[in-house]
Amino acid sequence: MIKYQLEEHYLKTAKTKVKVCSRCIYDERVPQIYFDSEGVCNYCKLIERLREQYGTNTKLGEENLRNIINTVKINGKSKKYDCIVGVSGGTDSSYLLYLCKKWNLRVLAVHYDNTWNSSIASENMRKVLQSLDIDLYTLVVDNKEADDIFKSFFLSGVPEIDASTDLGFTETLYRAASKYNIKYVFEGHSFLTEGITPLGKNYFDGKYISSIHNKFGTQKMITYPLMTFWRFLWWTCIKRIKRIRPFWYVCEDKEVMRKFLEKKFDWQYYGGHHLENRITSFFHSVYSPQKFNADLRNNTLSANVRNGNMKRLDAWREYNSDPFIEEELVSYFKKRLCISDKQYKDIMNSKPKFWYNYPTYKKRFELLRPIFLIFVKANLVPESFYIKYCFPNKNQR
Numbered sequence: 001m002i003k004y005q006l007e008e009h010y011l012k013t014a015k016t017k018v019k020v021c022s023r024c025i026y027d028e029r030v031p032q033i034y035f036d037s038e039g040v041c042n043y044c045k046l047i048e049r050l051r052e053q054y055g056t057n058t059k060l061g062e063e064n065l066r067n068i069i070n071t072v073k074i075n076g077k078s079k080k081y082d083c084i085v086g087v088s089g090g091t092d093s094s095y096l097l098y099l100c101k102k103w104n105l106r107v108l109a110v111h112y113d114n115t116w117n118s119s120i121a122s123e124n125m126r127k128v129l130q131s132l133d134i135d136l137y138t139l140v141v142d143n144k145e146a147d148d149i150f151k152s153f154f155l156s157g158v159p160e161i162d163a164s165t166d167l168g169f170t171e172t173l174y175r176a177a178s179k180y181n182i183k184y185v186f187e188g189h190s191f192l193t194e195g196i197t198p199l200g201k202n203y204f205d206g207k208y209i210s211s212i213h214n215k216f217g218t219q220k221m222i223t224y225p226l227m228t229f230w231r232f233l234w235w236t237c238i239k240r241i242k243r244i245r246p247f248w249y250v251c252e253d254k255e256v257m258r259k260f261l262e263k264k265f266d267w268q269y270y271g272g273h274h275l276e277n278r279i280t281s282f283f284h285s286v287y288s289p290q291k292f293n294a295d296l297r298n299n300t301l302s303a304n305v306r307n308g309n310m311k312r313l314d315a316w317r318e319y320n321s322d323p324f325i326e327e328e329l330v331s332y333f334k335k336r337l338c339i340s341d342k343q344y345k346d347i348m349n350s351k352p353k354f355w356y357n358y359p360t361y362k363k364r365f366e367l368l369r370p371i372f373l374i375f376v377k378a379n380l381v382p383e384s385f386y387i388k389y390c391f392p393n394k395n396q397r
Contacts, residue, residue, distance in 0.1 A: 024302035025315050030198045032393070043196060047306060050191050050383070054248045057192075065249035069103050072184045072244075081108040083184040083244075086173050087129075087136075089121030090276045092188030094128045094267060095257040096246065100186065101132045107186075109136045110176045112169040112225070114279065115143040120268050121276035127265045137179075139172045142223040149209070149224060150279055151337045152216035157353040159292050162283045163204030164224065171225040174235040183242055187382070190247035192307060193254050195299040196384060202296075203355040203362070203388075206232070211359040229361050242379040253309060278326070282333050285323040291348050297323060356393070365389045 019028040022039030034042050055061035076082030085100055087093045087109045100107045109129055129136055146164070153161045173185050206228045213221065235241050261267035270276045289295045301319050304310035334344050356362075365372065369390040375381040 020316070021302075023312075024195075024305045025298055025312060025319055026198070026302055027298075030298075031201060032198065043198065043302075044306065046196055046387070047191055050196075050248070056248060057250055061249040065246055068244060068246075068249075069105065072105065075183055076106065079181055080106070081135075081180055081182050082106045083186050084108050084110050084173055084177050084180075084182050085186045086169060086188070087111050087125055088276055089117070089124035090188075090270075091254055091257055091261065092190065092193075092247065094124060094261050094265070095252075096186060096188045097128055097132055097134060098261075098264070099246065101134070107134050108176065108180060108182065109134050110173050111136060111138045112165070112172040113138055113140040114146050114165045114168065114277065115141065116146070116165075116277050116279040118270060118276055118278055118281070120270045124261075124265075124267050124270075124276075127267060128261070131265050137176045139168075139175070139225060140223075141168065141225070145219055145221065145223055147337055148217045148219040149213050149221070151339070152213045154287075154337065154339070154347060155216040156212045156358070157347065157350055158212070158355060158358070159283075159288055159294065159352070160202055160204050160208075160355065161287055162277075162280045163202075164209050165277070165280065166202075167204050167206060167209060167227050168225045171227040171231070174227075174231075174239070174241055175225065177241045178235070178239055183240065185241060185243050187243060187245050188247060189245050189382070189384070190251045191303075191384070192247070192251045193300070193303050195303040195306075196387070197296070197299060201294070203360070205229070205361045205365075205389075208355055208358060208360040215358075229364060236375055236380045240378075240380065243382055244379060245382060253307070255309075278329065278332065281326055282329055285325045286330060286333075289323055292352050295319060295323060362389065362393075366392060 019035070019039075021027070021033075021035065021041035021044060023044045024041065026033055026041045026043055030041075030043075032042075036042075036045070050056070055064060072082050082105045083100065085093065085096055085107050087097065088111070097107065097109060109125075111125065125136070128134075149164045150161060153163065177183070177185055206226050210221070210226060210228075258267075258269055262269070284296055298319050301310065301315040305312050305315045330344075333339070334341070339347075366389075369386075372381060372386050372390050376383050376386045
């Protein structure tokens with residue numbers, strides 16, 4: 001039986017006591033964490049700074065977002081669409097579609113299909129888009145090619161098994177924006193409800209993906225939308241496509257958003273953050289916790305504690321409970337990627353490797369940090385990218 005005891009800033013897990021932030025539930029095992037004299041972690045301080053900088057949920061934030069929306073409308077006057085919204089069938093993107101329609105924006109929804117969508121996510125997208133009368137642009141990667149990339153990452157032993165999805169989605173957004181001459185991409189991320197992923201966690205870039213695939217893959221990348229460093233600069237410097245995160249300015253509670261979506265669109269919840277896609281679900285509920293002892297639920301749980309939606313001890317208790325695992329998910333993963341039971345067991349028990357064990361663009365991002373700061377101020381890249389990618393990491397070799 002796990003004991004949960006609060007002693008100053010220490011909480012008990014099943015095996016030992018660890019130092020935990022006095023404000024959220026990030027603990028001393030989180031990469032690059034440190035605490036002030038009151039026990040508050042640097043990630044809570046980062047959230048405070050972002051909240052103040054963007055005026056989140058204040059009149060200033062509302063005014064800033066209103067000015068952005070007006071600029072988007074002016075820019076889109078002679079075009080078919082004002083902006084793009086990336087969609088997955090999840091809470092944030094579904095609710096953002098509704099808000100954009102409420103703001104009288106002409107939206108093009110964009111989806112990257114890695115062929116691992118859950119049926120719930122697909123139905124959610126269909127219901128919301130149909131109800132709101134929003135056009136959809138979809139890029140579907142060849143399923144065998146996608147599986148070969150996923151299997152390559154599994155064989156490599158690194159945590160970011162679904163990195164190709166994140167980067168492929170971003171490249172797809174840029175391609176759609178370029179095709180329809182759209183200058184603004186709206187994204188559904190919220191640092192208030194999701195937090196900021198710890199520095200050094202969930203790293204990915206085009207070189208990282210191609211280097212691992214070249215070493216462990218068996219098929220050529222043909223349909224996969226790989227974003228190289230130069231394509232990234234093309235989208236930001238030449239095309240100057242801006243990425244806007246409205247929930248950094250105004251944001252509602254996730255539970256409120258879900259209930260609204262369920263009532264208005266017959267939308268269905270899929271069981272947890274990032275669980276709307278089966279490869280992402282495998283990463284969050286099985287692969288990361290079991291192989292790397294890293295449970296990324298602490299991001300959302302810590303956000304709930306900071307926002308006053310959850311008691312700190314209750315969040316710690318949930319964090320120390322077993323994550324929800326979709327029935328037959330592991331069997332589906334092994335069967336689809338042609339991985340034997342023995343091979344699966346051997347890889348899950350092998351010594352973990354990390355992004356700094358393989359070639360990446362990380363050093364290049366660091367060298368160009370002043371330029372990327374300019375990009376941040378121009379809304380050409382998210383500030384979270386600048387924070388995570390453009391500064392040295394103590395784990396780097």
